[in-house]
Amino acid sequence: MDHHVEPVAQRQTQVTNIVVAGLGGQGVLKASDIIAGAAFLAGLDVKKSEVHGMSQRGGSVASDVRFGARVFSPMVSAGEADFLLVLDAGQIEVNRAILAPAGVLIEPGILSGRTLRSSKALNVALVGALSRRLDFSEELWTHSLRDNLPPKLLELNLQAFALGRDAAAASEPPA
Amino acid sequence: MKVPSQCPARRMLLSGDEAVALAALDAGMQLGTGYPGTPSTEILEAFSTLGGRAQWAPNEKVALEVAIGVAFARGRALATMKHVGLNVAADPLFTAAYTGVTGALVIVSADDPGMASSQNEQDNRRYAVAAGVPMFEPADSQEAYDFTLRSVEVSERWGLPVLLRITMRVCHSKSVVVTPGYPVPPPRAAAFERNIAARVMIPAYARPAHRRLRGKLAEIARWNEAEGPTVMIEGNPALGVIVTGICYQHVREALPQASVCKPGMTYPLPIERMREFAARAGRCLVVEEGDPYLAGAAQAAGIAVETAPEVFRFGELNVARVRRMAARDQSPEPQPPAGKPPELCPSCPHRAVFTALRNLDCIVAGDIGCYSLGVLPPFEAMDTLVCMGAAIGVGLGMRHVLPPEQARRVVSVIGDSTFVHSGITGLVEMVYNPPPTGHVVLILDNGTTAMTGMQEHPGTGRTLDHQHTGKFVFEDVARSIGIRRVHVTDPTLEPAAFEALIKACLDSGELELIVARRDCLLAAGAIRRYEKANGPPR
Numbered sequence: 202m203d204h205h206v207e208p209v210a211q212r213q214t215q216v217t218n219i220v221v222a223g224l225g226g227q228g229v230l231k232a233s234d235i236i237a238g239a240a241f242l243a244g245l246d247v248k249k250s251e252v253h254g255m256s257q258r259g260g261s262v263a264s265d266v267r268f269g270a271r272v273f274s275p276m277v278s279a280g281e282a283d284f285l286l287v288l289d290a291g292q293i294e295v296n297r298a299i300l301a302p303a304g305v306l307i308e309p310g311i312l313s314g315r316t317l318r319s320s321k322a323l324n325v326a327l328v329g330a331l332s333r334r335l336d337f338s339e340e341l342w343t344h345s346l347r348d349n350l351p352p353k354l355l356e357l358n359l360q361a362f363a364l365g366r367d368a369a370a371a372s373e374p375p376a
Numbered sequence: 377m378k379v380p381s382q383c384p385a386r387r388m389l390l391s392g393d394e395a396v397a398l399a400a401l402d403a404g405m406q407l408g409t410g411y412p413g414t415p416s417t418e419i420l421e422a423f424s425t426l427g428g429r430a431q432w433a434p435n436e437k438v439a440l441e442v443a444i445g446v447a448f449a450r451g452r453a454l455a456t457m458k459h460v461g462l463n464v465a466a467d468p469l470f471t472a473a474y475t476g477v478t479g480a481l482v483i484v485s486a487d488d489p490g491m492a493s494s495q496n497e498q499d500n501r502r503y504a505v506a507a508g509v510p511m512f513e514p515a516d517s518q519e520a521y522d523f524t525l526r527s528v529e530v531s532e533r534w535g536l537p538v539l540l541r542i543t544m545r546v547c548h549s550k551s552v553v554v555t556p557g558y559p560v561p562p563p564r565a566a567a568f569e570r571n572i573a574a575r576v577m578i579p580a581y582a583r584p585a586h587r588r589l590r591g592k593l594a595e596i597a598r599w600n601e602a603e604g605p606t607v608m609i610e611g612n613p614a615l616g617v618i619v620t621g622i623c624y625q626h627v628r629e630a631l632p633q634a635s636v637c638k639p640g641m642t643y644p645l646p647i648e649r650m651r652e653f654a655a656r657a658g659r660c661l662v663v664e665e666g667d668p669y670l671a672g673a674a675q676a677a678g679i680a681v682e683t684a685p686e687v688f689r690f691g692e693l694n695v696a697r698v699r700r701m702a703a704r705d706q707s708p709e710p711q712p713p714a715g716k717p718p719e720l721c722p723s724c725p726h727r728a729v730f731t732a733l734r735n736l737d738c739i740v741a742g743d744i745g746c747y748s749l750g751v752l753p754p755f756e757a758m759d760t761l762v763c764m765g766a767a768i769g770v771g772l773g774m775r776h777v778l779p780p781e782q783a784r785r786v787v788s789v790i791g792d793s794t795f796v797h798s799g800i801t802g803l804v805e806m807v808y809n810p811p812p813t814g815h816v817v818l819i820l821d822n823g824t825t826a827m828t829g830m831q832e833h834p835g836t837g838r839t840l841d842h843q844h845t846g847k848f849v850f851e852d853v854a855r856s857i858g859i860r861r862v863h864v865t866d867p868t869l870e871p872a873a874f875e876a877l878i879k880a881c882l883d884s885g886e887l888e889l890i891v892a893r894r895d896c897l898l899a900a901g902a903i904r905r906y907e908k909a910n911g912p913p914r
Contacts, residue, residue, distance in 0.1 A: 225718065246552060247389055247550070248550065249389075250545060252544070252548070259719050259721065260717050261716045263715075274626045274628075274695050276545070276626075278696050295713045298713065
């Protein structure tokens with residue numbers, strides 16, 4: 202029936218690797234859901250993986266998102282993350298080894314003085330900052346935010362997303 | 377989880393657990409039952425959210441027994457549990473393989489290689505062999521969906537329970553699922569068919585039942601060779617890899633040129649297909665997490681395969697580790713930097729309990745739940761942790777033999793859901809075989825199964841979907857089995873008084889039960905909402 206024979210995989214050059222890290226309760230998994238949702242809506246193959254359970258109790262949490270034409274392992278290997286989003290400054294060093302040599306760290310400092318209406322939306326603000334670096338339309342991001350957040354929190358998070366996106370744009374070197 | 381309703385084709389991003397739940401719904405399973413346990417918990421919650429009939433049982437053994445009843449009545453049943461839960465349910469499992477079922481019985485064992493949230497990393501593929509039940513192992517959410525449906529088909533075709541062995545990384549990873557997947561016929565209406573010789577396992581009926589079972593397994597093995605869901609990838613013949621489950625994904629990425637043989641049904645194995653595959657490969661490597669199960673079966677069948685060094689038996693595999701296996705790299709593995717460990721929430725009611733136990737220098741027989749974190753600083757107030765419910769038995773055993781001055785410091789600490797799961801019989805043991813110094817049992821009742829994410833249990837008096845139902849009252853049960861000294865208190869109100877109560881219980885030499893009752897901080901708001909919505913208890 203389906204003992205199918207597959208062609209040998211092409212080397213996975215087109216996979217984007219993102220790791221979101223922080224502490225339990227900061228919305229790490231929500232942030233990775235929103236990123237994975239955007240890639241999914243873009244029609245890409247997506248995998249997202251994390252360890253939860255004990256880590257819910259205030260411990261370190263990290264979540265991996267990978268997307269591209271075809272993704273195999275759901276886990277990002279050490280030294281291969283294109284982007285590392287860290288929600289808690291204390292978790293940067295613990296996670297730094299996951300970044301590729303040319304990988305980009307996105308951490309709360311990127312907001313540089315801009316004030317969030319709620320500190321709980323920091324996760325979405327950093328996703329907004331990341332969005333400047335990814336090739337998905339703003340409409341698609343809005344769609345993913347709507348899919349992943351309760352309606353009453355949507356407006357607050359759309360603002361946080363825009364704030365993070367603007368902050369990232371401001372920090373980019375002039376073209 | 378969001379599931380589009382438009383048929384026929386649906387494309388979704390689902391976790392493995394959600395995919396199992398969706399398949400259970402699409403297969404028309406009449407009942408899903410289980411006990412919460414990471415990484416299996418979300419299956420029944422998602423099944424309920426999707427509109428399926430899902431129930432928490434007091435423990436996995438009861439869940440499996442209820443599921444067996446459904447399948448005896450020609451229904452389709454799903455029983456879910458974490459790997460160690462199958463230890464609890466092992467008794468019905470082994471004999472259900474003999475009795476067989478009339479409907480479908482799919483048992484999910486969610487294993488935890490690497491012990492992200494477990495007390496051991498046992499490999500439950502051994503259970504399929506030991507009990508003689510067919511087993512599927514999905515490698516992603518699509519296979520979790522498809523193999524759940526295939527499990528229903530195999531279960532009904534051969535009248536056997538089927539084990540769906542899934543690991544943490546598949547349970548908690550999201551990947552794309554497209555349905556409809558594997559087609560199964562609609563369920564039949566439940567009906568009782570008397571078949572005493574098949575269902576009543578007295579020795580005279582069990583002896584032929586065992587022979588029937590072995591006959592069915594031989595047929596299934598032939599089916600798996602010919603038609604089973606084995607993925608074969610024709611790559612470079614110099615390196616062949618036999619692999620199952622999530623490790624398949626790591627292999628495809630780490631060794632993109634390798635030939636691959638991935639059995640989807642891993643008991644009975646498609647051993648002849650593995651043999652042909654290995655014969656074609658210059659070098660044939662087996663990649664698997666946990667026990668050398670595939671490798672052992674291959675070698676026992678006389679297939680020349682290369683097995684991994686012992687170091688890869690521990691923890692999860694990943695792309696980097698698979699590369700090391702293939703390169704025969706035995707140098708020390710780099711250790712990821714340690715993150716911040718979990719801890720009891722600030723103001724968690726358990727904190728008051730462990731502060732008192734530490735102050736009193738108690739010898740604490742502990743148990744499984746959030747309160748296991750009482751073992752970590754600043755409390756370090758837990759001395760043993762074995763399995764669900766062990767706190768009471770282990771505490772009693774120590775009391776029986778320790779010198780009296782030490783015995784009098786022993787307390788058993790157990791959570792509310794854990795007490796329902798398997799603490800009740802420990803309490804009966806305490807009444808039946810009391811230690812000479814008496815004993816003190818603390819039930820830490822925070823009104824929820826907190827560690828796994830705030831699930832209901834019989835002691836909350838609410839069902840899986842938070843509706844009122846019969847309530848199991850710990851103090852009433854304790855009194856009714858003969859424990860006269862039962863104390864119910866909120867440990868956070870007056871810490872000094874709470875500590876004095878424990879001290880008095882330790883000194884009394886009697887059998888004492890303290891129910892330390894205070895809702896989990898994370899659950900309290902939801903509990904108030906459920907109670908308000910439900911109105912007065914019935």
